[in-house]
Amino acid sequence: MEKLIYVIGIGPGDEANLTGRAIRALQESDVIVGYTVYVDLVKEILPDKEYMTTGMTKEIERCRLCFDLAREGKVVSLVCSGDAGVYGMASPVYELLPEYDDVDIVVVPGITAANSGAAVLGAPLNHDYCVISLSDLMTPWEVIENRIKAAIMGDFAMALYNPSSRKRADYLQKACDIMLAAGAKPDRACGYVENIGREGMQSCVCTLAKLRELSVNMFTTVFVGNSESYIQGNKLITKRGYR
Amino acid sequence: MEKLIYVIGIGPGDEANLTGRAIRALQESDVIVGYTVYVDLVKEILPDKEYMTTGMTKEIERCRLCFDLAREGKVVSLVCSGDAGVYGMASPVYELLPEYDDVDIVVVPGITAANSGAAVLGAPLNHDYCVISLSDLMTPWEVIENRIKAAIMGDFAMALYNPSSRKRADYLQKACDIMLAAGAKPDRACGYVENIGREGMQSCVCTLAKLRELSVNMFTTVFVGNSESYIQGNKLITKRGYR
Numbered sequence: 001m002e003k004l005i006y007v008i009g010i011g012p013g014d015e016a017n018l019t020g021r022a023i024r025a026l027q028e029s030d031v032i033v034g035y036t037v038y039v040d041l042v043k044e045i046l047p048d049k050e051y052m053t054t055g056m057t058k059e060i061e062r063c064r065l066c067f068d069l070a071r072e073g074k075v076v077s078l079v080c081s082g083d084a085g086v087y088g089m090a091s092p093v094y095e096l097l098p099e100y101d102d103v104d105i106v107v108v109p110g111i112t113a114a115n116s117g118a119a120v121l122g123a124p125l126n127h128d129y130c131v132i133s134l135s136d137l138m139t140p141w142e143v144i145e146n147r148i149k150a151a152i153m154g155d156f157a158m159a160l161y162n163p164s165s166r167k168r169a170d171y172l173q174k175a176c177d178i179m180l181a182a183g184a185k186p187d188r189a190c191g192y193v194e195n196i197g198r199e200g201m202q203s204c205v206c207t208l209a210k211l212r213e214l215s216v217n218m219f220t221t222v223f224v225g226n227s228e229s230y231i232q233g234n235k236l237i238t239k240r241g242y243r
Numbered sequence: 244m245e246k247l248i249y250v251i252g253i254g255p256g257d258e259a260n261l262t263g264r265a266i267r268a269l270q271e272s273d274v275i276v277g278y279t280v281y282v283d284l285v286k287e288i289l290p291d292k293e294y295m296t297t298g299m300t301k302e303i304e305r306c307r308l309c310f311d312l313a314r315e316g317k318v319v320s321l322v323c324s325g326d327a328g329v330y331g332m333a334s335p336v337y338e339l340l341p342e343y344d345d346v347d348i349v350v351v352p353g354i355t356a357a358n359s360g361a362a363v364l365g366a367p368l369n370h371d372y373c374v375i376s377l378s379d380l381m382t383p384w385e386v387i388e389n390r391i392k393a394a395i396m397g398d399f400a401m402a403l404y405n406p407s408s409r410k411r412a413d414y415l416q417k418a419c420d421i422m423l424a425a426g427a428k429p430d431r432a433c434g435y436v437e438n439i440g441r442e443g444m445q446s447c448v449c450t451l452a453k454l455r456e457l458s459v460n461m462f463t464t465v466f467v468g469n470s471e472s473y474i475q476g477n478k479l480i481t482k483r484g485y486r
Contacts, residue, residue: 009358011262019354020266021259059483083354085361087483091369094480107362109354111262111326115252118328119350126334127382128390130373130399138484139370147371147397154393155386156373237337240302240330241381 003070003103007090009083009110010038012197015045017116022108026077033066034079042079063092067100083112087133087161114159117193117221120203122235124191124223125157129238134171135162148175152182157229157238160222163192169215172222176212179224184208189225191236192216205231246313246346250333252326252353253281255440258288260359265351269320276309277322285322306335310343326355330376330404357402360436360464363446365478367434367466368400372481377414378405391418395425400472400481403465406435412458415465419455422467427451432468434479435459448474 006025011017023045026032031050032042039053052069054062066076080088090107097105118125130151136144151158163172180186186209193203194217206214208224216222229238249268254260266288269275274293275285282296295312297305309319323331333350340348361368373394379387394401406415423429429452436446437460449457451467459465472481 016264016267017262017352019254019260019262023263024259083358083361085358085366085368086372088366088369090362091366091480091483094365094475094478095482097475105365107365109260109358109362111352111354112358115326115328115352115355115358118326119333119352122337122348122350123328123331123334125328125374126331128373128375128387129329130371130394130397131368132371140485143398143485144371147399150393150397150399151373153396154373154390156390156393232337232340235337237334239338240334242383242386 001073003073004075004106005066005070005093005103006077006106006108007084007093008077008079008108009085009088009112010041010079010081011111012082012113012116013041014197017111017197019110022110025108028075029077030074031069032077032079033062038079038081059089059092063089063096066093067096067103070103071100083110085109086112086131113161113196113221116196117159117223120193120196120201121191121205121223122237124225124229124236124238125159126238126240127157127226129157129159131159131161133161134168134175145178148178149182152179152184155226157226158224160224162218163216163220163222165218172214172216173212176208179208189229189231189236190223192220192222194220196221203234205234205236244316246316247318247349248309248313248336248346249320249349249351250327250336251320251322251351252331252355253284253322253324254354255325255356255359256284257440260354260440262353265353268351271318272320273317274312275320275322276305281322281324302332302335306332306339309336310339310346313346314343326353328352329355329374356404356439356464359439360402360466363436363439363444364434364448364466365480367468367472367479367481368402369481369483370400370469372400372402374402374404376404377411377418388421391421392425395422395427398469400469401467403467405461406463406465407459408461415457415459416455419451422451431470432472432474432479433466435463435465437463439464446477448477448479
């Protein structure tokens with residue numbers, strides 16, 4: 001009996017951004033598991049499937065539920081927003097796999113907010129870039145601080161995930177201060193996108209100094225250019241090279 | 244008259260990894276432009292379209308061709324492998340846009356090799372990560388060297404693009420030496436994927452010390468874990484957090 005879990009990145013949220021491979025894996029599945037918000041998005045595409053949801057912070061329970069369902073002989077899809085392998089469920093599933101080593105795992109990639117947001121803003125990540133989450137739920141703040149510093153030192157373009165939450169209203173400001181202290185100029189070209197691929201999507205370009213003053217919501221992905229990035233109209237452009 | 248260029252990322256190469264949005268934009272196009280290899284992949288999906296190709300290093304000519312075609316009233320798709328905004332054509336198109344400001348640009352994101360390769364290897368980029376190209380065609384080697392150092396200092400997981408070519412056979416070795424000198428341990432967990440999403444796809448996990456000894460081909464994406472990444476069977480896993 002095949003025991004199979006697909007760990008699927010559904011992209012930024014609308015059906016059009018799913019890959020054919022993701023849709024086929026969902027169609028092939030007997031049950032689709034995920035956090036409520038993402039499951040609701042998939043339900044709109046495939047209303048007749050069996051769905052099971054768990055709360056936002058219940059990642060490990062969600063993974064175990066998938067393994068248990070797979071052992072019952074069901075083909076399971078575990079859905080994540082964006083890419084399953086970027087702050088997603090791919091790694092907790094693999095971490096638990098040694099306890100369930102009769103189950104097969106297939107990760108189906110999706111478009112992560114760094115890239116879907118970049119497309120909205122123009123070309124902010126068109127050269128070397130890094131992706132940093134400002135959430136300190138699972139990572140000590142000193143590690144995050146060190147990463148932001150290193151990103152400036154290496155002159156990377158950046159996509160910042162989780163720039164804000166109710167408990168962390170000033171984290172984007174702190175991140176900008178770290179960048180400025182590490183040598184980024186206040187006129188560094190930046191931008192952000194809210195609600196990528198969803199209703200209410202909007203984007204904005206600004207300087208790093210301006211970014212520092214903003215309060216963005218939790219559905220925002222922030223982009224910081226490298227030292228040669230520039231703003232052109234309402235777009236943020238990072239050149240392909242230095243020559 | 245609408246003058247429109249779609250700049251489309253087609254993902255790693257097989258039809259299944261295209262998004263619905265990318266397929267719809269291609270269908271809507273009168274002419275599809277790109278480097279021969281990527282155009283051939285799209286031809287298999289939509290054989291009845293008009294296609295125009297230019298050589299690999301002719302990026303600016305390719306962009307100008309698209310603008311000229313758009314001005315003739317044709318809906319144009321410019322196709323790129325992976326994501327159009329990651330070492331892709333999005334930024335040269337925007338750089339030329341001021342000369343053709345009657346033309347509209349829409350970037351359609353695709354899955355870049357960092358994420359499609361990560362899905363094959365398990366979960367190597369499941370925490371903060373950076374993407375670095377080892378090609379010094381358009382970037383001075385000192386900039387690349389500095390980025391690799393910064394990536395180790397910031398303890399990022401990494402995806403390395405263009406790890407090798409005929410003229411740069413030893414660049415991956417040089418990159419590994421920079422990492423080791425910057426403090427990465429020789430047993431740092433690494434991996435690589437060849438021919439992602441194409442015939443002959445294969446992946447391998449290894450230590451950084453072993454990676455240094457390898458000769459990979461130009462169709463390879465290399466992954467370097469952060470200091471807490473680990474190898475489990477034939478997978479490379481980076482945990483979601485440190486707690």
